[in-house]
Amino acid sequence: MNTVVLAGLVFLLVVGGVVALVVRAVRGRDRQDEDGGLDLIPYLLLALFVGAAGFSLAALARASLTPDRLIGRPTGELAGALAGLVVAAPIAYFLGRRQARRRKSYPETPGWPVYLAIIELVFLIAFLAAVAQVAGFLGGDGDRADWTDLVIYGGIVVFHWWAERRERPMGDIGELPRLVGSGVALVALTIGLIGTLEWLFSIAYDALSGLDDIPDPAVAIALTVAGAAIWAWRWLPAWDEEPTVLRNFYVGFVTAFSLTMAIGAGVTMIAKLLTFAFGEGGPAGDHFDGLPLAMAFFIAGAGLWNHHSHRLGPGRTGARRGYEYAMAAAGLGVLVGSTTALVEAAFTPTLAGTNSSATLITIACAVIASGWVWLTFWRKVQAAPRAEEARAFSRRVYLIGMAIVLGLTAAGSLIAVLVVVFRTVLGEVEGGAGSLRVPVTLTLTAGLATWHLFDQIRADGAGRERTASRPFAVTVICSHPGTLGTRFPEEATVRVLYRGDDAGMIDDEMASAIVAAVDGRSSLVWVDESGFRLAAARES
């Protein structure tokens, strides 16, 4: 009994201490921050306690309501869930009320969207996992169906959607919750769509030539339906503001990833066909049994790419740049890796006969496809006006990031080459040429790529200096210049002539496009309802 009393006292002390610390911390910030500050720590604590309360409530509901109890009352589960709720729920409630009051005074603090994004990430994933579990059970392939998880996790997500609509997050990262929700739902939709399409193609393939294993569609269909519904709710409605850095990153990344997925699947199918054409495939039924999955990947990737590529925006938007540089990076990285693999496959000695042409054909397809991807997207970005392009953040990330990664790869490979060379020179290893194939190839390919990247970094720097040293004048005829004046470099002298009507408004997107088109040269710009036109002017 004494132990119970002592445990109770310790429990109260711990909970009281945590509450006191939280209250003291947030009161201290009240006094310090006249503008509300970041307000991150209270919101992170709120997310922590809401998470603990949510998962405890789900455990409580599972213990009380889900079927198939074999023996005994669920006192252990109830005790654990109640303990979590008793600690987390009151703190979450009072912290939530306190933050709601602060939002009235400081509506633009980034803590609110960060909190909503964390909750959306955690509980949307939990909800979709519950969807998959229940669907698997209903499809006869799952262990159990904790349907209460659907209700609790779904309820928490919907409650926070409602809170978000009531008090819309503002500021630079106000879009974060919607983007996180769109991303999580898109992943579920993609997994579900691939599974569903694979199931359909497998049925068709089975009818044609027989298939050992047709996947169970229940989970895939459920994820498709749930993912599509949530994605449509979070992504498709019109956005209030112009694209932010976050949305540009999201659109660029998803577009690049989906195209990579489609190209990867396409290359796999082409390699399968070529391998079979060269007589290396064996029986057709067995050789092509991976086609249903490859076709599913291809269609899902192509569909996602088609949708998101139309949302990259016209002109050199941040999203388009991100997409093109991400594709160039993927192409260059795979080109270096697959070229090395091809050399290794081509020159590896065999015990009998020749090297497998199936392997060679597959890797050669990867080399050709990645080379084509890199060249295509590198030419696209090089065709853009250089003055603004050289300053673009995504270009710097691509050039510097890839230069570091590939440079380190080349340096590591060179070390491996030199180790073998020195050991041979010192007489410890004989006939070590075979072990040099991969490191030598990797040193050459990664080294060449690194040299190319550093060359571009140097060229961009020289271009920036040249552009920076030359003043130019731009005359813009429009209804309202928007942020255009702030987007030109310091060397520009911008003169605005007002049209006197509303047909020539300049939004952020058009401002970027105008700056890119002017490209550091003296110009006349005319804006009307059809967009903008540009004419060269005499240099000042």
Place this chain on the structure above:
Amino acid sequence: MEEDRRLPGWVLPVVGIVAVVALVLIGLNRSPDQFDPGSPEGAVQSYIAALVAGDFETAATFWAEDDCLPASIEPTEGAPDISATLVSVDGDDAEATVVIGITDNTSDPLNGLYQYQEWFTLVKGEGGWKVRQPSWPYYDQVCEASP
């Protein structure tokens, strides 16, 4: 207008407390589901019920005799104090695997397993489904497990 549509501050905690109390009451008043004793899950239910009740002789009647059996019918730590749920049943007419989720009511939650799963392999015999090589709760074994 927006302000008028907001719920009073007490509504959410009251609804939450009522929901939690209701769930606790439902949970405390739940009795175990009754599975068909002729089914694998029903056999496991009867077996565990006998163990929890301390009726080890009855529990031992659920052991398949063609396998490695414990030295004593009494578990090393006596009758388990647990509650259990059925997780999954898999198998055919001759052999089945039953997975159950166990919550140990006596374990110290800060020092060891609290909730875990156990696998029971059952074979169909003359007297119904029998447990092969009982490994839960812990018994002192007299022989190594045979394949």
